[in-house]
Amino acid sequence: MAYTIAELGKALGVPAVGDTAMRITRLSEPASAGPDDLALAMTPKFAQAIPEGDARAALLWAEADWQALGLRAALMPERPRYAMSSLTEMLDQGQGFAPGIHPSAVVDAAVDIGDNVSIGPFCVISAGARIGDGSVIGPHCFIGWDSTLGQQAFLREHVSIGARVSIGDRFIAQPGVRIAGDGFSFVTPEKSAVEAARATLGDQGDAKAQGWHRIHSLGSVTIGDDVEVGANSTIDCGTVRDTRVGNGTKIDSLVQVGHNAVVGDNTLLCAQAGVAGSSVIGNNVVLGGQTGVSDNIFVGDGVIVGGGSKVLSNVPAGRTMLGYPATAMDRQMDIYKAQRRLPKLLRDVAALRKAVFKSDKDD
Incomplete structure (x- = not known):
């Protein structure tokens, strides 16, 4: 070339x-x-x-x-x-995937396959799946029952997509991506120590030890157009409604998007970011590497969160956040500068106390 x-x-x-x-x-x-x-x-x-x-x-x-x-x-x-x-x-020379269905692939008879599709070795395509024109399904991929892939999807090796997932055009999934695993959702027969501690900010009360009962995921995952998901990232099913990812959003490697979460358009989720269940992430948001977003909160449009930050409460649109807990970046930097001055400040205080107490004895 x-x-x-x-x-x-x-x-x-x-x-x-x-x-x-x-x-x-x-x-x-x-x-x-x-x-x-x-x-x-x-x-x-x-x-x-x-x-x-x-x-x-x-x-x-x-x-x-x-x-x-x-x-x-x-x-x-x-x-x-x-x-x-x-x-x-x-x-880009690509990965060498040619159109056609490899003989080792297992493709159900009730699969709708578009034109110029490549299905690689050892793939499994379940009944009711629909694969758009020009898509590439790499080796060892799995596509679940009644799922839809739009045109020009590109699934690298070892990608798995669960049942009833809906994905738009030009989707890219890097190796090891998992779409539509069940959400991490469990409940105890009586109020748990975790619930008590959360309500009181620390006090577990008299809650007893209990077993955890699984809440099944009845929803699936809906993904828009022009979305990319990095290697070994996961997007969980919703509990009773779909987890959603908007158009143009790019998700880095080792990212977790929890059940019921809503991620807007043109948002970046960088490596090892985690979005907890039922959180809403706006449009054009950037979550830096290892950012954590607590459950049931919203992060407004245009927010930028610096790497390693932990977002524990709602963030209005347009904010730039940093730290644990995440606060406005300029405020966090003031706190950081103040922390760096603490050793000197403590030495100065100690010297002042020594001078004052010595002065009292002299009197």
């Missing part, structure tokens, strides 16, 4: 300069780039490494002096990282 610099510039809609007839075959970091590579030198810092490699062409920034960098050609977009997203799409 090779493109000229001119072809790339036209496809991306960005300026292409120099020897635009030059052909490139892959993308590379500047220091390891070969003569047929396009070096990704999108900032002055990255461009410093160009002399360490053999790149003749690079993806730069709009104001770069490409000739001073010793290049023969360059792409110069206003937003280099956005241009990079299209470049990687053009040069």
Whole structure:
């Protein structure tokens, strides 16, 4: 797969300069780039490494002096990282899945399969499932009873999708994704110690030890268009209504979305984030890595939560949050700075006490 610099510039809609007839075959970091590579030198810092490699062409920034960098050609977009997203799409060689049904796949007779679908080795497709045109079902995948996948779905290996799930177009699931496992929902015959502690913020009362009784998940999962779910992430079924994920939302690896949760459009859930049951996450929200969201709360549109934070109460739209418990980021930073000053402050207080008590004795 090779493109000229001119072809790339036209496809991306960005300026292409120099020897635009030059052909490139892959993308590379500047220091390891070969003569047929396009070096990704999108900032002055990255461009410093160009002399360490053999790149003749690079993806730069709009104001770069490409000739001073010793290049023969360059792409110069206003937003280099956005241009990079299209470049990687053009040069992605894929996973080698060809259309057709592998002989080892087990496909029920009552499955509706669209055109140009690939179903890989050892897949199991249950009765009533519907698979849209151009979809890829990788090796060892499972699709449950009466589930729907839209057009151009791409399921990598070992993805499992439970019964009655509804997924829109252009869905991507990385290896090990699990959609529609039962929710983690249990109850005791009498009021439990957990319920008492939660109500009193600590006091377990006289609740006795009891066994846990399972609440079955009667709902399923509904996912919109253009959603991606990272490796080994899970989205649980709802209890009596579907757990929902909106259009354009991207979920990183090792993320847990609990039963009954609602996640809005164009939201990012980064690695190891956890959204507890019945929480509502708005549109265009970003939950940083290892963020935890407590159950039965809402996080408003446009909220950004820094990595490692724990959201224990409702968050109004537009807030930037950090910490445990999560508070407005500027306030959390003030608290952090104050904590760093505590050792010195305690030493100063100790010195003042010593001076005061000594002064009292002198009197």
